[in-house]
Structures are given as C-alpha cells and as structure tokens.
Amino acid sequence: MANTRELRRRIRSIKNTSQITKAMQMVAATKMRRAQNQAVSGRPYEENLNFSVGTLLPRVDVTTHPLLSRHPERSEGSQDSDNKQSRDFSHSARNDKSVGVILLSTNKSLCGALNTNLFRVVQQKFGNEKDIKYFSLGLKGRNFVVRTGKTLEADFESPETVALREARQISNLVRNAFLEGSVKEVYLAFPDFVSTLRQEPKIVKLLPIDPSVISNDSERSPDLSNKLSRDSSQARNDNGIEFLFEPNVDELLDFVLVHHIETQIYQALLETKASEHSARMMAMQNATENAKELVEDLNLTYNQTRQAAITNELLEITTAGAAME
Secondary structure (H helix, E strand, O other): OOOHHHHHHHHHHHHHHHHHHHHHHHHHHHHHHHHHHHHHHHHHHHHHHHHHHHHHHHHOOHHHOOOOOOOOOOOHHHHHHOHHHHHHHHHHHHOOOOEEEEEEOOOOOOOOOHHHHHHHHHHHHHOOOOOEEEEEEOHHHHHHHHHHOOEEEEEEOOOOOOOHHHHHHHHHHHHHHHHHOOOOEEEEEEEEEEEOOEEEEEEEEEEOOOHHHHHHHHHOOHHHHHHHHHHHHHOOOOOOOOOOOOOOHHHHHHHHHHHHHHHHHHHHHHHHHHHHHHHHHHHHHHHHHHHHHHHHHHHHHHHHHHHHHHHHHHHHHHHHHHHHO
16 A cells, blocks of 8 residues: 555646646637537538539539549540540549548547547548558548558648638649549548537548439438528529529539539538547546546545554554553
C-alpha cells in the first residue's frame, strides 16, 4: 500500500488534470454549438440542390456527360466523331483499377474513438483495393494513410473555421483526376454528425454521379418535394413547361454538377467539424467525471492508510508502555 505522501501527490495531480479536462470541455462545448449550427443549417441547401439536380437530369442525356457516368466502349468511327470524349474514355479505360478516397479527419486527438471508427470503416471497404489514392484532410488521416502504406495523392490542412474555399480546392483536384482518368471512382469518407452523443462514419460515392441516387435523395424529403411541386405547378405556362433553363440545359448542367460536388464536400467538412467538437466535449466530460471518481477512491485509500498508520502508532505506544511496567 502506498504511503500518505505518495497518495497526496497523486490526488493533487489528478485534481489538476480534472481542471484541465473541465476547461477543455467548456471550450469544446462553445465550438460545438457553432459547428453544429453550421452543419444543420447547411443540410436544407444540400437537399434543395439535390432536388434541383434531380429535376434537371431527366431533361438531358446522362450518358454524354463525363461526370455522370463512365462511357461504354465505342467503335472507332464513333470515336472519330467525338474526339474529346474519346480521349477521356480511352484514358479512363487504361486506369480502370484506381479508386480515389477523400478522407476527412481531425488534426488533434482527445476526441474519443471518432477517427478510429472512421479508419476502421475505410479499411474494411478499401483494404483489399490494390490501387487506391487518398486525398486526406487532417493530420490523423494523413498518418493513417502513411501507416497503412497507401498512396497519398494530396494532403490538405484542416482549418479551424470551415470555408467553401477548401471544398473547391478538393473538388477541383479530384474532379480533374477523374476526368483525366487517373481514378475511375471517387469516394468521400467522413464522420457524419447525428447528435451530440452519436457520430457515425459515412462513405458516399462522389464520382461518377449516380442520377438514381440523386433522385432517391430528393424523394426522401417529401415536404421539400411537395413545396417545390406546388411552386412549379403555379409557374407553368401554356405549354406545360415547369422550369425555364438559361442559357441552356447543357451549360446549366455543367455548372450544377460541379457545384453539387463542391456542396457535398463542403457539407462533409461541416459534419466533420461538428462531429469533432461533439466527440471532444463528450470525451473531456467523461475524463472529468472519471478523474473525480478516481480522486474519491484515492481519498478513501488515503484515509484508510492514515488511519492504519495512527492505529499502528497507538499500538506501538501501548506496547512500549506495557513493556516498561
């Protein structure tokens, strides 16, 4: 059993640690509220954008756009009629085994199992892929890629305040890699914010864009669909056309699809930041509570040790007095 001096030192050290974790909990709680508001506020915009893209896609030929689907192999004559798309397809066919993954993580630790759960899901899905390229954001994600021996194509710093600029930089990089054919698919992996107590790792397919997935996402929001349907029905003209596209459908599709990718990445960045601060606040709260419980146990042990020392001293005095009689 430790002596009283050692126990007092441990109690004092744990109390100091609990004060630090309590302060970190309060800081994380302040940042968490701001990050949660940003993440929740961005979801309606993403739903509206998905609905708009889902409304636009039935009016175009989705097989002709490189971001929507990979072109099937065509004959030599058809390739001569469309040189640009032929070059894109041939380059993509030569690199049909590469998969790109945008991995969003945190820069700092002390956020529980947030990063560990994300890396476990990523490893389960892409662990067997031979040719995989990572685009990481955050120090923990970069360390994971290096530790697993995978290819780190690009690394971005995780800023404290999320801005659309970072999302555009990542979007331009992965979109160019996809159009050039260096990757056949691009996935987005990030911790999805569900609640303060729950953050789930999520992997979504970013490229090529699946029109059926966008249509399903827009159908999952009945209130938004009903509202926009009512608005569009009121805006119909005599020809029955619901929407007016300017300058034309193809140019609008190019802009909307690029913006759709940027919005997905930006919303994932917001979800990651909200998940990070929520997980850190809960981790620091648990650490503070555990420190208090440990101090209580050490205080009990300290009192027992001190009482045992006093009892031994009394026994020694009594024994010495009895021996002198």
